[in-house]
Amino acid sequence: MKERVRILDGNTFLVSDRVGDIEPSVDFPTGMFSFDTRFLSTWLLKLDGQRLHELSLDDTESYQTRFFLVPGEPTHYLDAKASVIRERSIGGSLDEQLSVFNHTRAEVGFTVRIEMGADFADLFEIKDLQHKKGRVTAIPGVNELRLAYQRETFRREAMISSTAPAEVDERGMTFRIRVGPQSEWNTRLRVVPVIRSSRGQDFRAVLPIAGLRDVEAIRSEQRKFVERAPKLGCDCGPLAGAYRRSLDDLSALRYESISLGVRLVAAGLPWFMTLFGRDSIFTSLQVLPFLPELVPPTITLLAGLQGTRLDDFRDEEPGKILHELRYGETSGFEEQPHSPYYGAADSTPLFVILLDEYERWTGDDQLVRRLETSVRAALAWIDSYGDLLGTGYVWYHSRNPGTGLENQCWKDSWDGIPYRDGRLPGFPRATCELQGYAYDAKLRGARLARTFFDDPEYADRLEREAAELKARFNRDFWVADGGYYALALDADGAQVDGLSSNLGHLLWSGIVDESRAPQVAEHLLSPELFSGWGIRTLATGQARYNPIGYHVGTVWPFDNSFIAWGLWRYGFRSEAGRLAEAVLSASRHFGGRLPEAFAGYPRELTDYPVEYPTACSPQAWSAGTPLLLLRVMLGLQPQGEHLIIDPAVPEGMGRIELLDIPGRWGRVDALGRSRSPRDPDRGH
Incomplete structure (x- = not known):
């Protein structure tokens, strides 16, 4: 089994491969989970159509990870013309700072694509290979994508947003960017899991319960816990x-x-x-x-x-x-x-x-x-x-x-x-x-x-x-x-x-x-x-x-x-x-x-x-x-x-x-x- 990378903070956790990607898997539950539901089952990053490869990984903290990546096969690492850093944290939501670096002396255009998907699988479904009985929908918006699932009164959503302009479709986001010589481009992506309870058809969001927290808030809380x-x-x-x-x-x-x-x-x-x-x-x-x-x-x-x-x-x-x-x-x-x-x-x-x-x-x-x-x-x-x-x-x-x-x-x-x-x-x-x-x-x-x-x-x-x-x-x-x-x-x-x-x-x-x-x-x-x-x-x-x-x-x-x-x-x-x-x-x-x-x-x-x-x-x-x-x-x-x-x-x-x-x-x-x-x- 390929080694997995895990980050967690209380109710929410994420399991990915060593470059930060998430793909549907039956041998091990990769994805973003909260309260026994998988809110992300696909999260794949490509640069100019290529998957990325690991240079280094910093996963010393339980609630955040940094992936240092390059495009191309390992034999092409030498003098890479571009590199990518994914800085990821969990605090009620998934926050990912995505940075693309141009290491040349000329402006370069890149196409950044993130495939996004959610099957909203129950953990028992992942283990037992059951199939969903409700309906999954994807609703593109302006720099955001809402993935939703409903089966009668059971309703879950993943709200995905980007701080940078994006072309949004039902399967993800595309960024067509130009990066200056020896410069970088950034966007911050956020995925918020939402549980909706209902009385009849009147749905009400009740998650994230503890609110959205940044890295400093999590770090401070864990430090106080350890100090006690x-x-x-x-x-x-x-x-x-x-x-x-x-x-x-x-x-x-x-x-x-x-x-x-x-x-x-x-x-x-x-x-x-x-x-x-x-x-x-x-x-x-x-x-x-x-x-x-x-x-x-x-x-x-x-x-x-x-x-x-x-x-x-x-x-x-x-x-x-x-x-x-x-x-x-x-x-x-x-x-x-x-x-x-x-x-x-x-x-x-x-x-x-x-x-x-x-x-x-x-x-x-x-x-x-x-x-x-x-x-x-x-x-x-x-x-x-x-x-x-x-x-x-x-x-x-x-x-x-x-x-x-x-x-x-x-x-x-x-x-x-x-x-x-x-x-x-x-x-x-x-x-x-x-x-x-x-x-x-x-x-x-x-x-x-x-x-x-x-x-x-x-x-x-x-x-x-x-x-x-x-x-x-x-x-x-x-x-x-x-x-x-x-x-x-x-x-x-x-x-x-x-x-x-x-x-x-x-x-x-x-x-x-x-x-x-x-x-x-x-x-x-x-x-x-x-x-x-x-x-x-x-x-x-x-x-x-x-x-x-x-x-x-x-x-x-x-x-x-x-x-x-x-x-x-x-x-x-x-x-x-x-x-x-x-x-x-x-x-x-x-x-x-x-x-x-x-x-x-x-x-x-x-x-x-x-x-x-x-x-x-x-x-x-x-x-x-x-x-x-x-x-x-x-x-x-x-x-x-x-x-x-x-x-x-x-x-x-x-x-x-x-x-x-x-x-x-x-x-x-x-x-x-x-x-x-x-x-x-x-x-x-």
Whole structure:
């Protein structure tokens, strides 16, 4: 796949090739997108009928890119008579400053042509090759072109304008220009995406919601965002680079809800620029010690959209937390169930975990009290609709066999839950980490009930149920001949005995029996699971293992950050540090930006982490990974009104200093230093 260039700012993002062109593609979604609709599917620049070629590319900022281009083939670059610069930014709209340079000593005439088009495809249509059912129209005007789409009350528009005079037709704009000797010609092109809502046929523009912003406004906002985070000083270059890149990406991924007007963090570009239950909660847990203000909008919106009824099409159930919220055409006409869709069995217990962890850090008891009803409903879901078979475990089986997700855990690809021999179990399924999340949610729910809901009887019941679940889990999920926990139980209660990274989530939840934790940690850091760059989703030796299989052998940075947290929880500090070092070392090969996933090849085989071909980048929970690893290495843990700091920095990483860590204690500093191998008894 040809390398793509991506820029984004909140609601709007653009994906192009390395010269800035956009062409319709089914293998990867190029174009300009906003709220799940592609507002530009064609944007091709030609100079005197020729496509342009790359000299250089500046894409250091997430919201702007500069392309330095020349006409002709690469062999003709020497002493080019003309060149072109495209300076592009995203700020609610696409702004492109187009400059044509004449490098000769005589005036030269050029014909500049930009092919423009919009298919207004829904993201699901791009992925599934569906066809539009509405009508696309193109309306030329004076130096502007309006591209419009309407299907009943669903209406979207792309308003394209130029500051320079242009010949406008239904397929683009042509500029016939003369440029003086050693001079330049410029125009500024703007593409504004417009969503129109309607009452009857009275359409009203409601987008761009956040308004049109210039580069300076975006830069200022991102600078303030980064400045609010704790200041990192360290001797480890990969850590410093990954931390700053993560903050930049988290800032860029924030978007404004189309209906509620609150700022949220989108899950990832290009497929997941929206609110997700699971992804948003995991990201919130990662960033909580650094940017706690990101959490309340997310958890409040999740509570507001909590399931209230039985809806088979959307997999909705009372008390259930959503999986995914979409705004596109296929959701609006119920061709996809994502308005919102509830097909996740883990987002509901994770919701309770996040709220408790948020209060432990911030002391925000008012939010906890406001969400009491939502917490009770979520905990009730675990024991009712979550326990499909009445066995005391959380199971999943989609109510919607047509468009619902088969696997409703984080490894949600079709083959993500295999037996050791490669077979796939039937439904329902009870994956191991779901039981860990339910256990943790019950204990945390008990604390909330006792401390804030004034309901000690409810708290006692939740603690009793958690203890029973832990004992039952350690009996039924333990694979005796392998010394690890099964990936899942099948509908007959038999073990789905795949060896997977899910073991680390069990440590994080606390459901692992103390006596078995050493075996679990040993498996996680074994050559079968640990590649040297991180822990694989599925171990080598399993029948379905594939180092470039989405959930059956790749390494997921987010997954590894929670595994490190789990190792830390059970006292395996050096193992957690070894994992942190591996993932941070991998980040250096991705320019500091950890992708959604990368290949599970052994480190000694490749010497660098191999890219997964269609990984989202940036992705929120990958951007949150360096932050959570920092928490683990510094041993940060809230305890009442205080922050416990108990660092265990990996050998060779040197000094780590994190200043102004926010929380209920105000702001505090943390310092850790790796132990010298020549002085093993030296303190941290």
